[in-house]
Amino acid sequence: MPPEPIAHVALGIAAAFLVTFGAFTALRYLRADSETRASLRLASRIRRTWRRSAPMLGLAVADRTPTTGAQLIAKRGRRPEPRTRIPAITTRADRTGVSIRMKTVAGIGVDEVTQQARHLADLWGCARVSVVPDGPGRLLVRAVRFDPLAAPTRYRPGLTAPATLRVWPMGEDEYAKPVAAALSNVPGIAVAGLPGYGKTSLINSLIGRFAPSDAVQFAVADGKAETADAGDYAEIAPRLFAFVGDDLAEANKLFTRLVKLRRDRFAAMKRALGTANLWDVNPSAAWPLVILVIDEAHTFFSQPKGSDKRSRELAALAAENARLVDDLIRKGRSVGFVTIVVTQKPTGDAIPTSIRDNCGIRVSFAQTTQEAAVAALGDDIRQWPDANPVSLQDPAYVGVASMRIQGQEGFTRVRMPEVTPSDTAEVATATAHLTVDPAALLPHRDGPGPADFTKAA
Ligand SMILES: Nc1ncnc2c1ncn2[C@@H]1O[C@H](COP(=O)(O)OP(=O)(O)OP(=O)(O)O)[C@@H](O)[C@H]1O
Numbered sequence: 001m002p003p004e005p006i007a008h009v010a011l012g013i014a015a016a017f018l019v020t021f022g023a024f025t026a027l028r029y030l031r032a033d034s035e036t037r038a039s040l041r042l043a044s045r046i047r048r049t050w051r052r053s054a055p056m057l058g059l060a061v062a063d064r065t066p067t068t069g070a071q072l073i074a075k076r077g078r079r080p081e082p083r084t085r086i087p088a089i090t091t092r093a094d095r096t097g098v099s100i101r102m103k104t105v106a107g108i109g110v111d112e113v114t115q116q117a118r119h120l121a122d123l124w125g126c127a128r129v130s131v132v133p134d135g136p137g138r139l140l141v142r143a144v145r146f147d148p149l150a151a152p153t154r155y156r157p158g159l160t161a162p163a164t165l166r167v168w169p170m171g172e173d174e175y176a177k178p179v180a181a182a183l184s185n186v187p188g189i190a191v192a193g194l195p196g197y198g199k200t201s202l203i204n205s206l207i208g209r210f211a212p213s214d215a216v217q218f219a220v221a222d223g224k225a226e227t228a229d230a231g232d233y234a235e236i237a238p239r240l241f242a243f244v245g246d247d248l249a250e251a252n253k254l255f256t257r258l259v260k261l262r263r264d265r266f267a268a269m270k271r272a273l274g275t276a277n278l279w280d281v282n283p284s285a286a287w288p289l290v291i292l293v294i295d296e297a298h299t300f301f302s303q304p305k306g307s308d309k310r311s312r313e314l315a316a317l318a319a320e321n322a323r324l325v326d327d328l329i330r331k332g333r334s335v336g337f338v339t340i341v342v343t344q345k346p347t348g349d350a351i352p353t354s355i356r357d358n359c360g361i362r363v364s365f366a367q368t369t370q371e372a373a374v375a376a377l378g379d380d381i382r383q384w385p386d387a388n389p390v391s392l393q394d395p396a397y398v399g400v401a402s403m404r405i406q407g408q409e410g411f412t413r414v415r416m417p418e419v420t421p422s423d424t425a426e427v428a429t430a431t432a433h434l435t436v437d438p439a440a441l442l443p444h445r446d447g448p449g450p451a452d453f454t455k456a457a
Pocket residue numbers: 152153193194195196197198199200201202344398399400416417418419
């Protein structure tokens with residue numbers, strides 16, 4: 001074919017491609033909601049201006065070594081101009097902002113881009129910009145248009161069982177990225193914070209989310225409730241296989257029963273499941289994950305002052321409660337126990353430090369003092385002032401907690417969705433038929449082997 005028609009065909013193909021691409025972009029824009037449209041406009045601005053803004057912020061390098069091609073086409077006797085190399089980017093917009101995938105170039109990596117994060121945020125008109133590695137030679141830059149921590153969210157649990165019990169989706173971080181806490185192989189979770197900042201709502205989210213699964217059983221000791229049929233958990237009682245109020249002796253009976261269950265499970269598990277760790281085979285209806293929530297936990301552990309007979313009895317019960325819960329946290333992980341210790345007062349005088357420090361995950365809503373923040377999250381929190389729960393003392397931060405996230409350095413603030421007691425109660429009532437005492441599910445010592453038991457279950 002002569003050269004002219006070839007050029008026409010190539011131009012035609014390019015034009016068709018551009019028209020299709022333009023139509024696709026316009027359609028995507030028109031179908032998006034107003035928040036996503038704003039993010040799409042931002043993404044387009046970031047791509048358009050990147051070649052100019054990257055060098056202005058020092059995110060470009062001069063490549064002085066000419067390529068072979070450049071040498072060949074350079075005018076005789078003249079050295080080719082150095083090339084400016086900037087990190088290549090692609091963007092993806094969502095409701096909250098834009099995720100930018102960036103390829104590193106020599107000398108410009110995560111540290112260099114992080115140093116410019118504040119300037120990038122100013123340049124793009126964003127609330128925040130974060131930078132994390134995304135595999136070798138790649139970065140993920142997240143630009144959020146507004147502060148996700150400042151906007152309360154709500155979660156309404158449904159009746160569908162979660163796809164996995166290994167993680168608990170908790171909320172979103174300050175870059176609107178989902179945050180989940182591992183439940184698998186985690187012995188305990190400590191939740192601390194001032195009254196009214198969202199601890200109960202967080203527990204509602206846990207119960208509401210996992211109640212539809214027949215592979216989870218819940219027990220609650222509520223130090224706020226005077227009787228077992230009062231307080232925050234009364235309406236979800238149908239989905240709890242055990243429930244006690246603030247009576248130390250009743251709580252003692254529950255913790256003793258659970259330690260016995262832990263031991264019996266340990267004795268039976270290897271034979272029945274062929275493993276000493278339930279997470280190797282995942283919890284099931286016959287071998288459910290046992291979640292024990294101890295709310296206002298200090299009620300059950302604090303030593304009363306006074307030397308009269310009653311005080312001495314209560315002190316003995318509190319010490320025994322501490323010993324039993326410590327046992328569950330230290331030894332319960334592999335047999336499928338997760339103990340959640342919720343308290344307004346995380347300091348050593350209220351919660352034994354061995355219990356608190358053995359909890360693999362620690363979460364803190366607002367705190368009034370540095371001492372309480374350190375007790376809740378550990379000494380390292382002093383080095384992360386932005387995420388310190390003392391700075392969360394503001395009505396705008398009800399529902400925001402600080403925690404460590406696996407694989408991420410330091411502490412992160414997380415916006416938890418509000419889950420109302422009535423929504424949780426609805427799920428608990430609808431799933432009440434799934435409630436079973438896990439002790440009743442244990443195979444008898446001389447009973448059926450693993451295969452027979454699975455059938456029986
Ligand atoms: N995640 C959230 N987002 C927005 N608002 C929330 C959230 N969680 C709780 N709230 C609001 O704060 C109020 C108090 O929450 P919650 O009862 O969970 O606090 P708490 O820390 O358990 O308090 P207490 O220690 O007194 O039990 C709720 O009634 C609700 O209106």
